[in-house]
Amino acid sequence: MSTTKGLEGIVATTSSVSSIIDGVLTYNGYNIDDLADYATFEEVVYLLWYHKLPTKEELESFTKELNGYSAVPSEVLEQLKTYPIDKVHPMAALRTAVSNLALFDEDADEMSEEANRKKAMKLQAQMPTIVTAFARIREGKEPIAPKPELSYAANFLYMLDGEEPDETSIEAFNKALVLHADHELNASTFTARVCVATLSDVYSGVTAAIGALKGPLHGGANERVMAMLSEIGDEDKVEEYIHKALENKEKIMGFGHRVYKDGDPRAKHLKEMSRQLTKITGESKWYEMSVKIDEIVTSEKGLLPNVDFYSASVYHSLGIEHDLFTPIFAVSRVSGWLAHILEQYDNNRLIRPRAEYVGPDKQAWVPIDKR
Ligand SMILES: CC(=O)SCCNC(=O)CCNC(=O)[C@H](O)C(C)(C)COP(=O)(O)OP(=O)(O)OC[C@H]1O[C@@H](n2cnc3c(N)ncnc32)[C@H](O)[C@@H]1OP(=O)(O)O
Numbered sequence: 001m002s003t004t005k006g007l008e009g010i011v012a013t014t015s016s017v018s019s020i021i022d023g024v025l026t027y028n029g030y031n032i033d034d035l036a037d038y039a040t041f042e043e044v045v046y047l048l049w050y051h052k053l054p055t056k057e058e059l060e061s062f063t064k065e066l067n068g069y070s071a072v073p074s075e076v077l078e079q080l081k082t083y084p085i086d087k088v089h090p091m092a093a094l095r096t097a098v099s100n101l102a103l104f105d106e107d108a109d110e111m112s113e114e115a116n117r118k119k120a121m122k123l124q125a126q127m128p129t130i131v132t133a134f135a136r137i138r139e140g141k142e143p144i145a146p147k148p149e150l151s152y153a154a155n156f157l158y159m160l161d162g163e164e165p166d167e168t169s170i171e172a173f174n175k176a177l178v179l180h181a182d183h184e185l186n187a188s189t190f191t192a193r194v195c196v197a198t199l200s201d202v203y204s205g206v207t208a209a210i211g212a213l214k215g216p217l218h219g220g221a222n223e224r225v226m227a228m229l230s231e232i233g234d235e236d237k238v239e240e241y242i243h244k245a246l247e248n249k250e251k252i253m254g255f256g257h258r259v260y261k262d263g264d265p266r267a268k269h270l271k272e273m274s275r276q277l278t279k280i281t282g283e284s285k286w287y288e289m290s291v292k293i294d295e296i297v298t299s300e301k302g303l304l305p306n307v308d309f310y311s312a313s314v315y316h317s318l319g320i321e322h323d324l325f326t327p328i329f330a331v332s333r334v335s336g337w338l339a340h341i342l343e344q345y346d347n348n349r350l351i352r353p354r355a356e357y358v359g360p361d362k363q364a365w366v367p368i369d370k371r
């Protein structure tokens with residue numbers, strides 16, 4: 001048996017949801033650069049789930065159906081209030097609440113394609129409601145009900161702040177959602193597929209995926225990028241901080257990637273958004289610091305920024321609390337998880353690789369009082 005640490009380079013499934021070929025990311029054959037510039041997030045969700053861009057009518061009816069599911073069962077909202085809110089990370093709250101949603105869906109274990117697509121709709125619609133409700137509850141505020149007439153991006157910002165956002169914020173947030181929606185067989189998507197390949201239910205797959213996204217080597221990196229920027233605090237201190245971190249062999253959050261070695265195609269969009277938004281907020285220092293970190297890490301380690309690096313200053317500029325960055329990633333990525341879950345059910349086989357055993361052999365049993 002031979003092993004490949006971290007399954008690097010192993011092709012574990014076929015998929016027609018998204019691809020990374022020669023450093024180019026496409027969703028169902030559409031280049032991410034075009035989608036980032038032109039698509040609404042709702043169109044992207046449709047594309048990922050139905051493998052085609054919707055017509056105007058299809059998009060209207062899809063959006064209407066999605067919006068119709070955005071209210072979360074009151075039991076789930078009430079239980080959010082019982083979490084130890086001053087200690088709980090919003091990703092842990094989201095993981096628990098999504099698992100909890102299954103308890104209030106009588107079709108949670110119904111496995112027909114129709115039932116699974118309906119659950120996909122519910123999860124996509126309800127995750128923003130949960131994240132924003134939790135963010136408000138912990139500030140002692142009441143959750144705000146979604147407005148069905150607002151877009152997915154606008155609704156999230158509205159439910160967070162209670163005020164309808166301006167066009168610039170909606171556009172930026174929509175673009176961030178589009179850029180994070182899917183990414184081939186990343187760790188959380190693989191987790192979702194492994195889970196549902198046992199023929200477990202959609203809620204279990206998404207709950208498992210949230211757990212995987214939470215880690216700092218994956219989606220959890222964006223919050224840590226902002227923590228690093230805040231800790232450095234000033235452009236003058238970047239050089240010393242980064243050199244010291246590299247000398248200590250620390251990982252610089254938001255850099256490096258398992259698949260992209262010549263750069264993450266999403267990063268340039270987020271970099272430009274960071275430049276524009278920090279200018280608007282009068283806090284260009286976050287952008288300037290980020291660019292300086294980027295220059296040093298790239299020239300000294302040959303590592304390029306990934307999707308998590310510039311997204312940190314983008315979300316900060318939109319006034320979003322730093323520990324909500326990863327839940328926002330989840331609110332977008334659930335579209336990809338669901339596409340992969342549906343694809344997995346459609347052509348399922350249990351995912352069960354092997355491990356090369358490297359432990360001791362031929363051990364003689366020792367009774368407990370002789371150990
Ligand atoms: C949405 C996403 O999930 S994007 C990724 C988000 N994660 C991060 O930004 C966390 C920081 N980055 C990393 O930890 C890694 O680059 C990963 C997890 C993204 C990719 O990991 P892998 O493909 O396993 O690369 P691995 O961790 O083996 O790194 C290879 C070498 O580069 C170094 N390296 C990789 N990333 C970084 C980094 N961000 N900072 C400093 N050194 C790094 C490693 O220390 C290692 O060095 P070594 O060979 O001297 O031991």
Ligand SMILES: O=C([O-])CC(=O)C(=O)O
Pocket residue numbers: 182183185186187257258259306307
């Ligand atoms: O693909 C990966 O390994 C991580 C990543 O960039 C993502 O999930 O967006």
